[in-house]
Amino acid sequence: MSSNKGTAMGGGGEEREHRSPRMSERVSASGSTSQSCIFCRIAKKELPSEFVHEDEQCVAFRDVNPQAPVHWLIVPKRHVERLHDLTEADRPLLGHLVLTARLMAERAGVAESGYRLVVNNGDDGGQTVPHLHLHLLGGRAMRWPPG
Numbered sequence: 001m002s003s004n005k006g007t008a009m010g011g012g013g014e015e016r017e018h019r020s021p022r023m024s025e026r027v028s029a030s031g032s033t034s035q036s037c038i039f040c041r042i043a044k045k046e047l048p049s050e051f052v053h054e055d056e057q058c059v060a061f062r063d064v065n066p067q068a069p070v071h072w073l074i075v076p077k078r079h080v081e082r083l084h085d086l087t088e089a090d091r092p093l094l095g096h097l098v099l100t101a102r103l104m105a106e107r108a109g110v111a112e113s114g115y116r117l118v119v120n121n122g123d124d125g126g127q128t129v130p131h132l133h134l135h136l137l138g139g140r141a142m143r144w145p146p147g
């Protein structure tokens with residue numbers, strides 16, 4: 001455990017669940033502005049969510065539709081639509097997100113048993129929320145190849 005300004009863990013089902021249309025449809029429908037972006041709104045606390053972690057650059061919270069006993073999302077506060085939109089200048093942010101995921105794995109108790117980090121990018125990558133996020137999945141054996 002270390003610097004964590006977030007609230008305690010526990011609970012869930014805090015926000016509405018949605019398996020949305022493909023990302024390209026969402027983008028055209030929403031414009032994917034930070035005003036309309038669900039993860040921006042969660043990060044800005046405009047929508048209720050129980051953070052397992054918060055710092056100046058990112059937040060982490062439970063996925064509303066968990067695919068494993070541990071399924072947490074690590075989300076930058078800055079609105080970045082896709083991993084592929086990152087540039088050279090974003091190396092520190094990306095490193096911070098990955099190391100935060102590592103910290104979350106410790107916090108979730110899956111560091112030793114193992115876990116998977118996933119970033120879905122774009123339609124064929126299976127991305128449904130057009131705001132960069134890392135999935136931390138653990139608590140069960142993962143299969144390969146992914147679907």
Ligand code: 5GP
Pocket residue numbers: 015016017018038061062063064065066073119120126127128129130
């Ligand atoms: P993607 O499919 O874009 O890689 O992942 C988006 C994830 O966000 C999905 O696993 C989905 O369940 C989760 N999600 C979508 N909307 C919400 C929400 O409002 N709250 C939370 N906690 N998770 C969400």
Ligand code: ZN
Pocket residue numbers: 033034037038039040041078079080130131
């Ligand atoms: Zn956003």
